[in-house]
Amino acid sequence: MARSGERAAPGAIDLAALAAAVRRAEDENAEGHPAQARRLLRPVLAALPEAADDPAVVRVRAWALIEMVRSESEVRGGAERALAELDRLADEQRPGAGWPGLVPAVLGLRGLLALRAGRLEEALRWLDRAVARIADAEPLDACRMLLNRGVVHGELRHLPQARADYGECARRAAGAGFARLAFKAEHNLGHLEYYAGRLPQALARMEAATEMLPGRRPIALLDRAQVLLEAGLVGVADRTLAEAAALFSAQRLPHDVGECELGRAECAMLRGDPGAARLHAAAARRLFRRRGDEAWVLRATQLELQADAAVLARQPAGDAHRRWTTLAARAARLEEQCRAAGRPLWVTAARCVRIEADLARGAIADPYAALLELGPIPRGASIGGRLAARRVRVLLQLAAGRRAAALAELRAGQNELRVHRARFGSLDLRTAGAIHGAALADLDAQLAIATGRPAAVLDAAERVRAAIGGSPRLAPHLDPVASELLARLRYLVVERLGTLGGVPAGGPSGDRIVAEIDRLKREILARSWNENGREGDDRAGGAAEVRRALGRRPDEVVLDLVEHRGELVAVRMDGSGARLAPLGSSAPVREAVRRAHADLEVLANPLVPADLRAVARTSLARVLGLLGTRFADVLPDDERTLVVVAGGWLGIAPWALLPGRAGRPTVVAPSVRHWLSHAGTAPAVPRRVTAVAGPGLALAEREAHEVAGLWPGGTAVVGPEATAARTADLLASPGIVHLAAHGRHEAENPLFSSVRLADGPLFAHELDAAGRPPHLVLLSACEVGRSTVRAGGEALGLASVLLRAGVACVVAAIAPLPDEVALGVMTRTHELLRAGVPVAAALVAATTEREDVTGDPVPLTAFGAPV
Known part of the structure; x- marks a missing residue:
């Protein structure tokens, strides 16, 4: 890259050596090592006078200042002195003389700083001005300004414009041999697929980009984690974010560490741990505030408020009214700040917290007016954001006495989740995506149980099963890499370990084999994430259909079991009708099922001594008796076939072994729809x-x-x-x-x-x-x-x-x-x-x-x- 002349400056200045140091600093900044870049740049700037007549000296100093601004802004969050000098150099440059690339470079730099601070509209203005002078820009700066403007357009959901900028950046970078920038542009094109809701394509494109520039790059990990989080792979996303945060921290990039903390806060919220979410969000807020990234402070504060609301809703304290009032006031302030920052998605999120707090403290006089104020769900919202807004809309409709409209909103949200998950070919992703619908599912069950109507409870349970179930994937395209990975996995499991899935006999070699098996499993699943899905017949079953089917199958009884907030509820349907039966706390039932499994394992082991087998046999009889007593009221006492509709731990309860079921046929169905x-x-x-x-x-x-x-x-x-x-x-x-x-x-x-x-x-x-x-x-x-x-x-x-x-x-x-x-x-x-x-x-x-x-x-x- 021809940033400077190669001749030496007068006196002791070796301009070529200083230019080489700046070039190394430029590489360090590009690799995400701003502290190393700063160490290289300090002696350069000390050696070069602020005022010089030699254009070559001015050019190298300006170049060094640009890179110093990049490094200082990442490490400390401010570089005003260097920016002021760059502005002076640009202003003093005579038309047609000096370095033509200086002005577009400074404009692009200011756009980058505004982007990193979260000031998107300002960033776009600077970058538009920079791109307007792209003909004067150095090839590297031209690629940078296109890349950064693409990021801004992506954040603003201007997807066609972002795609055009990334495409042009990729073309120029490939032609100039800028491998890192070509990688970033291709990777960011994958990120646009994420914004468009095409998650398998996003993962596939990001993976293809990594092959251009191998290595564990923290920014790629951060972006990939965002896609995985949207897909519902909370554990994988959280581990990926933790890895990225460690790499960013080692590189002294506090802003990026803060973004990782925000992602981990979202992971914690999804896995039902608002306390941990608040800690991560608060850590992010402190990092952003120290850097002066005020827009990002708003985002972190928003997640803190969401976590506070979740804690209050779960464990209302004695002074709950006061705490909800305080939360509502904080959310209202945040809502205005987000509006001023031009962040509509954040405005909606803050408004949802405020409305939920006002509902909890009884401060909404006109719920329907509040619903109109909430407005439609903004375009570009994540699936989690859309479903959270749906939930608030349901609560407002209920508060307004519009139950039918509330149920319509609820079903619309469940349909959004169904469509979202149908995009995935991977079973791993389709099942993981169900986590986004947990809050709506809980609300659906709550409303149904409150009616006391068996049909309402069964229908609600089936809606949830349909939303978290889905159709099988299309037969996947032949993937020779996945086939090779599976073959390698089979070999390790059987030939090297000697026992299916067993643990080797210890030692370093055995540990390496186990680690390789785990790695292969992760890689095989990760490759499946790139597969596209399809919509299929995943309609929910319903009580009306069950009644008609039982009319044709009078020798069967359907027992639909629902666990809700630690309580079990059963819907029993047969030819004579339906009834709803509360069955009490689920905890002792869950423990009895666990105990039954443990006893069955002992009885199946021929090496267990007779006296211990006798103990297990007695224990099993006791726990089966407990289970039989708990369900006695809903189990048929005749020869009809019992169809238990249950999932999870209830689905693997020993139903056929319960007292009263001996010699009587029993089937466990995953859903009413499957049975129908x-x-x-x-x-x-x-x-x-x-x-x-x-x-x-x-x-x-x-x-x-x-x-x-x-x-x-x-x-x-x-x-x-x-x-x-x-x-x-x-x-x-x-x-x-x-x-x-x-x-x-x-x-x-x-x-x-x-x-x-x-x-x-x-x-x-x-x-x-x-x-x-x-x-x-x-x-x-x-x-x-x-x-x-x-x-x-x-x-x-x-x-x-x-x-x-x-x-x-x-x-x-x-x-x-x-x-x-x-x-x-x-x-x-x-x-x-x-x-x-x-x-x-x-x-x-x-x-x-x-x-x-x-x-x-x-x-x-x-x-x-x-x-």
Whole structure:
């Protein structure tokens, strides 16, 4: 870059050496190392006189001042003296003489400073003036001013203008060999996809940009975390922000550390920890205030107020009225400050806090007028911001006595969430996105329960399930990199560890393997985030449809369970009608379910001594009795099939083992919609029956052959033919699939729950694709019926993923299943299925026969719908 002449100045000044030092400082600033840049620039400025006749000296000094302003503004937040000298140099420069690039460089620099301070309109004015003189600018400065103006346009949601500036910057930077600026422009084009709501495209474009300039760049981490937060991956976003903050701090970039703190405050709010959110927001506010970034102080204050409101709403103190009054006044002041700063999204957020505070203290005389004042939800708001505004609109409609309008607002918000999540092809993102709807879901349930009407509660529960559920992804495009990563993961899990998902025998080598397995899982999921989604048939089921369906299926009872604010509520529907039953606190029920699982694990372990098994058997009988007593009022006491509609920990409760359910068919459905869509849909003769045997189980191949032999044309897939790919294909094809294999539920990473096959584990992550799945899958494997509940309410595990993919019914174990038990119960179940017995009845008959012989319960459950 030709910033200066190369000749030496008079006397002791070595102008070439000083220019080289400025160039190194320029590189340090570009890499985000302002403190190092400042150390390089101080001796340069000390060596060069403020007043000089030699244009070459003036040029190098001006160049050094520009870079000093950049570094000082990042480290300390102010560089007025250097700016004043630059203005003087620009003013003194005669037309047609000196350095033509000085004026556009100074204009662009002032635009950058205004941008970093959050003064967007001012920044745009400076940068427009700079770009108007782009013909005089140095190539590097031309790229910088285009890049920075693109950022301003993006923040103002002028997306076409931002795209044009980034595109021109990328073109110029590539032509001039400015790799860092080309990377930034391409990365920022990905950020525009985020602003446009196209999150998979944003992640894909950002990832492609990182390949241009490899390395962990904190600004790229910060931007990526914003996309992940919008997608609902709160944990990943928070860890990414913490990493970025550490890098920014090491580089002495306090403004960027503050932005990371703001992001972490949002993460804390989403995970339900307003106390932590307030700490992060306050830390950001202090950083911004020390730098004089007053616009950013407003944003941090806004998050502090939101956290304060959440704390007050959750734990109202004795002086709640006074505290709400104080909060309302603070929010009103902030609202005016945000309006003056030209930040409409922040205005709406502050207004929402003020209105919520006024509602809480009874200070809104005309709620409908307040609703009109709130106005429409601004364009460009995040999904979290839109749903927060929807929630306030619901509260105002209710306060105005307009219940129907309130419910319409609530459903509009849930539909926004559905559309938002439908954009994702990745199951990881679709389930994570549910967290944004948690507050609306809570309000929906509260309003429904308050009516005392069973239909209202069931309908509300189904709306939530539809909003957090969604359709399976399209079959993903072939990704050779992901395939290679999965192959590597299978190799490490099986060949190197020797046991499915197990922990190696310790030592540095074993630790490295575990770390590599974790890294591969993260990378595989991250690649899936780039997949686009689709809208599908994710309509909510409703009480009216249930009544009609029960008229056609009088031998079934639907029991819909809802947990709301620590209380359980049940809706019981059968041919005679519906009723709502409060069931009390959920905490003891949750503990009983946990205890039952622990006892079932002990009973399944043949190495446990007889006396300890007896203790576990007694304990299990006790907790099953407690559960039976708690639900006795809503469980049918006849031979009808019980369809329990529940998710999360309620979905893996041992329903079929409860007293009064012995010998009676039970099915656990993830939603009423699943039951309505799939109940009774099995063909009289399955198109195909395939039994697959995985390695490491002495009886697995025998089980596969016996099951296949029970069906005309049945096929056993055993030995080296039983690969993950072959099994995945079977699980996306019509018929019945039986799988006898080692199974493992990964509680920490449920999408990597798996069954072990000839070439390694087949992961739940690989199974969520649209196709023509089997109507029935029987998993003769340990614990793969379990699931992990993500923030937002979505349950994930191998069985739940298969149900999401369209399998009508999955038979799976909620606890370890001994091999000989699996062989006997599963073959007997298939005998009964072959004879035309429905799956729930066949399973309960087979398990009851086994329990009568051994005295121990069989923890198999039919998930989905009776088929």
